[in-house]
Amino acid sequence: MATRSFIAKYDTDANVYDAIYCHWDGYPGGVGVTLRDHYDTDLWAKMLVNIGDISSLRDGFEDTERESYKKRGDTDVDTKTFKYHSEMVEYYRNMSCEYGYVWEDGKWNCYALDPQEINLYEMENADV
Numbered sequence: 021m022a023t024r025s026f027i028a029k030y031d032t033d034a035n036v037y038d039a040i041y042c043h044w045d046g047y048p049g050g051v052g053v054t055l056r057d058h059y060d061t062d063l064w065a066k067m068l069v070n071i072g073d074i075s076s077l078r079d080g081f082e083d084t085e086r087e088s089y090k091k092r093g094d095t096d097v098d099t100k101t102f103k104y105h106s107e108m109v110e111y112y113r114n115m116s117c118e119y120g121y122v123w124e125d126g127k128w129n130c131y132a133l134d135p136q137e138i139n140l141y142e143m144e145n146a147d148v
Contacts, residue, residue, distance in 0.1 A: 023047045023119070026112040027055065027077070028102075029065040030124035037102045037122065038069045041112065044076040046119045048130050051077050055121055055128045065123035073097040109133065 025046025028039035045051055058079050059068050067081060073094075075087040089097035102108035105122075112120060113133050120131040 023050065024112075024115065024117040025051050025119040025121060026108070026115075026117050027051070027069060028108060028120065028122045029062075029069045030122060035103070037105060037108050038066075039100050039102060039108055039112070040069050040071065041073040041097075041115060041117070042077055043074070046117065048119065051119070051121060052128070052130050054079060055123075059123075060128070062123070062126070065128075069099050072099055 022043050023046040025042045026039050027042055028037045030037050042051055054077050059065055059081075064081070068077075068084065071085055071088050071090075073089045074084060075089065076084075078084045078087060085091070100108075100111070102111065109120060109131065117133055120133060122129050122131070
């Protein structure tokens with residue numbers, strides 16, 4: 021069974037969130053650790069969300085790029101842009117995402133998307 025998540029980067033110039041869907045291993049010990057350990061700069065975060073929706077996140081960028089739904093010919097899988105954090109969370113919550121990861125202020129933040137609330141976890145303290 022998949023643990024769905026979204027991955028986003030806050031664009032400080034445009035004041036928007038650019039986000040993608042990730043189908044597999046969205047829990048903090050999966051996607052969270054991979055983001056923290058392999059996509060830990062503004063450039064990596066931007067490159068990642070520019071891929072569009074992905075099946076899974078891999079340690080290497082090229083491997084993740086091969087997991088892009090675009091590569092297999094799917095449509096409506098481009099990066100989504102949101103003006104408000106709450107709008108983004110609601111969109112992905114409606115897609116049954118359990119976690120969200122947002123690159124902002126030079127670090128990844130993890131959000132557990134409980135049906136009633138959103139809980140923020142610092143990635144530095146992620147339980148792996």
